Amino acid sequence: MLTNAEMRERDLAHIWHPCSQMKDYETLPFIPIKSGKGAYLFDFDGNRYLDAISSWWVNLFGHANPYINEKVKEQLDTLEHVIFAGFSHEPAIRLAERLVALTPEKLTRLFFADNGSSAIEIALKMSFQYYKNRGEVRDVFISLENSYHGETMGALAVGDVALYKEIYSEILIRTVQAKSPALVAEDEALASMEALFQKYEGRISAVVIEPLVQCAGSMAMYGPEYIRNLRELCDAYGIFLIADEIAVGFGRTGTMFACEQADIVPDFLCLSKGITGGYLPLSVVMTSDEVYSAFYCDYSEGKSFLDSHSYTGNALACMAANATLDIFENEHILDSNRVKIDILSALLQRFEDLPNVLEVRQRGFIAAVELKGYDPSERIGLQIYRYALSHGVLLRPLGHVVYFMPPYVVTEEELVKMTDVAYEAIKSLL
Amino acid sequence: MLTNAEMRERDLAHIWHPCSQMKDYETLPFIPIKSGKGAYLFDFDGNRYLDAISSWWVNLFGHANPYINEKVKEQLDTLEHVIFAGFSHEPAIRLAERLVALTPEKLTRLFFADNGSSAIEIALKMSFQYYKNRGEVRDVFISLENSYHGETMGALAVGDVALYKEIYSEILIRTVQAKSPALVAEDEALASMEALFQKYEGRISAVVIEPLVQCAGSMAMYGPEYIRNLRELCDAYGIFLIADEIAVGFGRTGTMFACEQADIVPDFLCLSKGITGGYLPLSVVMTSDEVYSAFYCDYSEGKSFLDSHSYTGNALACMAANATLDIFENEHILDSNRVKIDILSALLQRFEDLPNVLEVRQRGFIAAVELKGYDPSERIGLQIYRYALSHGVLLRPLGHVVYFMPPYVVTEEELVKMTDVAYEAIKSLL
Numbered sequence: 001m002l003t004n005a006e007m008r009e010r011d012l013a014h015i016w017h018p019c020s021q022m023k024d025y026e027t028l029p030f031i032p033i034k035s036g037k038g039a040y041l042f043d044f045d046g047n048r049y050l051d052a053i054s055s056w057w058v059n060l061f062g063h064a065n066p067y068i069n070e071k072v073k074e075q076l077d078t079l080e081h082v083i084f085a086g087f088s089h090e091p092a093i094r095l096a097e098r099l100v101a102l103t104p105e106k107l108t109r110l111f112f113a114d115n116g117s118s119a120i121e122i123a124l125k126m127s128f129q130y131y132k133n134r135g136e137v138r139d140v141f142i143s144l145e146n147s148y149h150g151e152t153m154g155a156l157a158v159g160d161v162a163l164y165k166e167i168y169s170e171i172l173i174r175t176v177q178a179k180s181p182a183l184v185a186e187d188e189a190l191a192s193m194e195a196l197f198q199k200y201e202g203r204i205s206a207v208v209i210e211p212l213v214q215c216a217g218s219m220a221m222y223g224p225e226y227i228r229n230l231r232e233l234c235d236a237y238g239i240f241l242i243a244d245e246i247a248v249g250f251g252r253t254g255t256m257f258a259c260e261q262a263d264i265v266p267d268f269l270c271l272s273k274g275i276t277g278g279y280l281p282l283s284v285v286m287t288s289d290e291v292y293s294a295f296y297c298d299y300s301e302g303k304s305f306l307d308s309h310s311y312t313g314n315a316l317a318c319m320a321a322n323a324t325l326d327i328f329e330n331e332h333i334l335d336s337n338r339v340k341i342d343i344l345s346a347l348l349q350r351f352e353d354l355p356n357v358l359e360v361r362q363r364g365f366i367a368a369v370e371l372k373g374y375d376p377s378e379r380i381g382l383q384i385y386r387y388a389l390s391h392g393v394l395l396r397p398l399g400h401v402v403y404f405m406p407p408y409v410v411t412e413e414e415l416v417k418m419t420d421v422a423y424e425a426i427k428s429l430l
Numbered sequence: 431m432l433t434n435a436e437m438r439e440r441d442l443a444h445i446w447h448p449c450s451q452m453k454d455y456e457t458l459p460f461i462p463i464k465s466g467k468g469a470y471l472f473d474f475d476g477n478r479y480l481d482a483i484s485s486w487w488v489n490l491f492g493h494a495n496p497y498i499n500e501k502v503k504e505q506l507d508t509l510e511h512v513i514f515a516g517f518s519h520e521p522a523i524r525l526a527e528r529l530v531a532l533t534p535e536k537l538t539r540l541f542f543a544d545n546g547s548s549a550i551e552i553a554l555k556m557s558f559q560y561y562k563n564r565g566e567v568r569d570v571f572i573s574l575e576n577s578y579h580g581e582t583m584g585a586l587a588v589g590d591v592a593l594y595k596e597i598y599s600e601i602l603i604r605t606v607q608a609k610s611p612a613l614v615a616e617d618e619a620l621a622s623m624e625a626l627f628q629k630y631e632g633r634i635s636a637v638v639i640e641p642l643v644q645c646a647g648s649m650a651m652y653g654p655e656y657i658r659n660l661r662e663l664c665d666a667y668g669i670f671l672i673a674d675e676i677a678v679g680f681g682r683t684g685t686m687f688a689c690e691q692a693d694i695v696p697d698f699l700c701l702s703k704g705i706t707g708g709y710l711p712l713s714v715v716m717t718s719d720e721v722y723s724a725f726y727c728d729y730s731e732g733k734s735f736l737d738s739h740s741y742t743g744n745a746l747a748c749m750a751a752n753a754t755l756d757i758f759e760n761e762h763i764l765d766s767n768r769v770k771i772d773i774l775s776a777l778l779q780r781f782e783d784l785p786n787v788l789e790v791r792q793r794g795f796i797a798a799v800e801l802k803g804y805d806p807s808e809r810i811g812l813q814i815y816r817y818a819l820s821h822g823v824l825l826r827p828l829g830h831v832v833y834f835m836p837p838y839v840v841t842e843e844e845l846v847k848m849t850d851v852a853y854e855a856i857k858s859l860l
Contacts, residue, residue: 002520011518014526016541016722018738019515021729032518036509041517055513056740069506076499079466080709083485085449086815086826087471088441088462090432096444111446114711115544115739121582125598132597139600151737152551153584153603164736170569171558173583173601273740279510281544281711281741292446299451300807306594307581308448309545310486310703311711316746377730385516396516 004045007032028382029389036063039410041394049394052418054407057215057247059278061327062409068277071323075316084112084313091318098325099286102256104265107286111305112313116246116272117150119283120208122307123268124154126287127206127240130294133303138205142196142239144180144189148216149208149244158208161216176200178207182220189222190229197237206240206268211258212363215247218401219368221361227262240267246283250274250324251334251408254341254364267291277324278407282317333408341365343412344404347419354426368403371426376400380429387425393418395425402426434475437462458812459819466493469840471824479824482848484837487645487677489708491757492839498707498753505749514542514743521748528755529716532686534695537716541735542743546676546702547580549713550638552737553698554584556717557636557670560724563733568635572626572669574610574619578646579638579674588638591646606630608637612650619652620659627667636670636698641688642793645677648831649798651791657692670697676713680704680754681764681838684771684794697721707754708837712747763838771795773842774834777849784856798833801856806830810859817855823848825855832856 008030016022034044039062041049051059061068079089096110111126113119124141131138143149143158150156156165157172165172179192197204211227214220234241243266248258252274255261259269268291272283295305311317327333341364351360351369358372374380381397388395395402395418402422406415438460446452461479463471469492471479481489491498509519526540541556543549554571561568573579573588580586586595587602595602609622627634641657644650664671673696678688682704685691689699698721702713725735741747757763771794781790781799788802804810811827818825825832825848832852836845 007518007520007523010527011523014530014538014540015518015522015743016539016717016735017515017518018542018742019736021725021727021734022722023726024729025516028516030516030518032520032523033509033512034520036512041509041512051512053513055511056515056738058511058740063512064507064510069510072506073503076502077494079463079471080494080499081485081488082463082466082471082481082493083483083824083826085447085486086455086458086460088437088445088447088460090437090462090464092445093437093441093462097440100444108444109446110444112448113545115548115741117548117739118545118582124583124601128601129597137600141601151739152548152582153554153587154582154601157583167559167562167732168555170567171554171571171584171603173603280746281739281744287446292452295451296453297451299454299809302597304451305446306449308486309547309581309711310488311545312448313445314711316710379729394513396513 002044004032004043007044029386031389038062039407039414047392049389049392050414050418051394052404052406053394053396054405055278057405058273059407060250060274060324061277062407065277067327068279068320068323071319072279072316075319079315081311081314081316085308089315091315091322092313095318095321099284103269103286106265106288107269108289109287109292111285113283113285114281114309114311116270116283117152117155118309119246119270119272119285120149120155120158120244121152122285123208123242123270124158124206125307126285126291126305127242127268129305130291131205133294138203140200140203141175141205142207143175143177144209144214145177146180146183146214146217146220147210148214180214180220181222181226182214186222186226189226190233193230194233197233197239204239206242207234208242208244210244211248212253212261213248213366216398218398219361219366219403221363224262227259228264231264242266242268242270244270246270246272251337252365252405256334275324276317276320279320280317282314282321337365337408340410340415343415347415351423356426356430365408366403366405368401369422369426371400371402374400383429384425387428388421391421393421395422432474434462434473437474459816461819468492469837469844477822479819479822480844480848481824482834482836483824483826484835485708487835488703489837490680490704490754491707492837495707497757498709498750501749501753502709502746505746509745511741511744511746515738519745521745521752522743525748525751529714533699533716536695536718537699538719539717539722541715543713543715544711544739544741546700546713547582547585548739549676549700549702549715550579550585550588550674551582552715553638553672553700554588554636555737556715556721556735557672557698559735560721561635563724568633570630570633571605571635572623572637573605573607574639574644575607576610576613576644576647576650577640578644610644610650611652611656612644616652616656619656620663623660624663627663627669634669636672637664638672638674640674641678642683642691643678643796646828648828649791649796649833651793654692657689658694661694672696672698672700674700676700676702681767682795682835686764705754706747706750709750710747712744712751767795767838770840770845773845777845781853786856786860795838796833796835798831799852799856801830801832804830813859814855817858818851821851823851825852
């Protein structure tokens with residue numbers, strides 16, 4: 001029988017884990033997972049953990065979901081993958097049709113990639129090349145302060161979380177950041193954006209935002225009003241708006257897509273993470289016929305969009321995505337989520353009374369409890385992480401912000417368990 | 431019953447395909463694939479196509495391979511995915527151990543990502559940060575002329591295929607290119623590299639190469655001697671060597687990894703494509719304890735490597751990779767490939783006699799026939815593509831270079847069919 005200790009030792013002999021200081025694992029819990037079922041992960045020693053962060057915001061319908069499993073198995077027996085240039089397959093075609101039907105009328109075109117960072121890179125490249133194809137060089141991209149858009153150099157350059165970006169400053173392209181409506185008043189944020197539009201007039205390809213929630217930026221939240229105003233501003237100046245819904249898409253904010261709450265249509269919509277229900281890496285960039293047309297011409301004109309990844313349009317991932325959409329439809333998930341979101345709201349109330357809590361905020365199935373009075377060097381997030389794991393819950397605070405983003409299959413009982421453990425963890429700091 | 435015509439229409443209504451001028455599909459064959467089996471793809475009208483390019487160089491053991499299917503199904507029932515920071519699972523641990531065992535002793539550490547571009551970005555960021563962590567800013571990366579390393583902005587910046595890169599020049603970081611040993615004499619290429627080492631002394635983080643074959647660069651080939659000399663040069667100047675074996679790894683050049691033929695150890699080894707047997711997006715960057723140690727310290731020192739993708743270390747993809755390595759071992763693939771590689775060599779000989787053939791070249795299971803006397807505007811590659819498809823073979827020439835990179839399950843009969851069709855296609859141009 002394999003044990004946690006044995007697996008841990010074998011792992012740490014060779015694997016360099018993402019987003020980690022490996023030395024931390026000398027003292028931090030490091031958990032080899034043997035299996036998953038529903039909202040739970042099970043380790044090799046027989047412990048179980050409630051996955052309150054959906055394994056980095058990807059899982060929607062539980063681990064080893066029987067329905068998604070069945071569909072992916074069918075696809076394995078049919079076609080695992082085929083080159084996606086000049087070729088296609090049914091799961092991709094069906095997925096494209098369904099995503100086009102689920103998003104605003106204007107978003108008719110869909111480009112595939114493998115991960116969120118690559119989707120952002122594609123949206124940046126497409127928006128830049130759109131203008132280049134018309135003879136304009138627009139070399140400036142604008143994003144928001146406190147934003148996060150991924151890890152590859154283009155995606156990193158439009159992000160603004162110093163922790164991830166600062167060390168690479170000499171090898172990133174320059175981008176500019178407007179004030180975030182999640183951190184300052186929305187009017188002030190909008191004025192800061194317009195000032196940049198004026199300063200760089202004629203040089204800006206696109207603005208990229210995470211609608212409603214800047215997830216990696218401490219789950220900072222802002223309202224739909226800002227997005228509506230930003231859309232108008234982009235229209236007035238003729239600048240593309242890229243909506244990075246990689247983390248917030250697929251029901252996370254209560255609606256299928258966050259932009260719906262602002263009732264606007266972005267020029268580029270980037271989706272990933274929950275798209276496959278947490279099963280497989282897949283991402284898409286959706287855009288309009290107008291953008292598509294600017295690249296559609298005789299090959300000799302040199303205006304083609306030649307981006308590609310080997311596994312673009314992977315059939316297994318597309319099938320997992322279709323199965324995920326089946327569950328949304330068949331089980332009326334957005335409706336049933338509403339009930340759970342209200343339960344979560346109610347459970348969050350008592351956190352407000354804790355003396356070390358600065359703010360409790362929630363947008364749909366994303367909730368955050370921000371603590372106050374701690375120095376970053378105390379790393380209280382790790383203390384909470386450790387406490388929660390020892391009580392059977394996987395939380396992964398962002399610094400002094402404890403958040404909840406559970407799979408949608410979570411039960412009321414599990415929501416109680418998850419918030420109870422977080423509450424006790426925060427109280428234990430006092 | 432679904433038909434090609436119907437699927438084609440549904441597809442082209444919404445999907446923007448990779449590496450394509452979409453207008454070409456008005457006249458070019460566009461093939462919706464219903465299923466795959468072994469070396470063949472089957473469309474909705476009942477036609478079959480021999481996949482002579484392994485669906486963009488990824489497939490090794492055939493489509494819908496029964497053994498890989500079985501293993502991935504097992505994994506579906508166990509654990510599809512778990513966050514890979516602070517957590518792990520058996521398929522990743524086993525894969526790491528096996529890759530460490532298959533590569534030179536010095537490559538002991540392994541970092542996961544989802545696609546080839548992301549692996550290149552990680553190698554670039556790691557090499558840059560290695561020096562930054564020691565207080566040095568080394569902002570120059572060197573690559574070879576005619577090289578290709580991917581599509582995200584960092585990967586694109588070290589590439590040198592104008593077709594993919596030129597249009598984005600204003601938004602890419604500057605990199606420098608040395609002459610390619612595949613295009614000039616190896617001595618001249620090496621001298622050009624050393625001149626850059628001197629010009630940018632103290633500023634270079636790393637050199638990145640595709641060992642032995644510049645695949646996207648028209649399958650240009652060069653010998654192991656250059657790699658040996660480059661390794662010595664990098665050592666003399668204290669510069670990292672990144673081996674991009676995304677396309678050439680996993681047996682493509684005859685040995686498990688191309689660097690083995692030069693008997694050298696790169697500082698970073700990037701792997702993807704064939705790693706999962708052509709099933710799922712997965713990539714890894716392997717490096718040494720020395721590099722790992724430069725990031726290993728107290729968190730407060732700010733030297734951690736914080737890169738991550740949501741699906742880093744995906745369990746399903748790791749399981750497909752383990753199944754792929756099982757087949758390599760159980761069926762002694764490198765040995766059986768040797769026989770097939772010799773058959774392919776023999777079949778290539780008659781191409782030399784065609785008056786429109788400039789050169790025939792081969793490195794293991796990669797073979798290319800370069801044509802002469804045609805202007806790029808004639809797009810003869812497309813003519814060959816069309817001819818081959820109508821004769822049941824999927825070839826995808828790179829301009830005027832027709833190449834073969836079949837799955838390893840290809841039979842002698844299929845090698846004959848594949849080369850026969852290519853021969854007739856090339857002859858038909860006369």
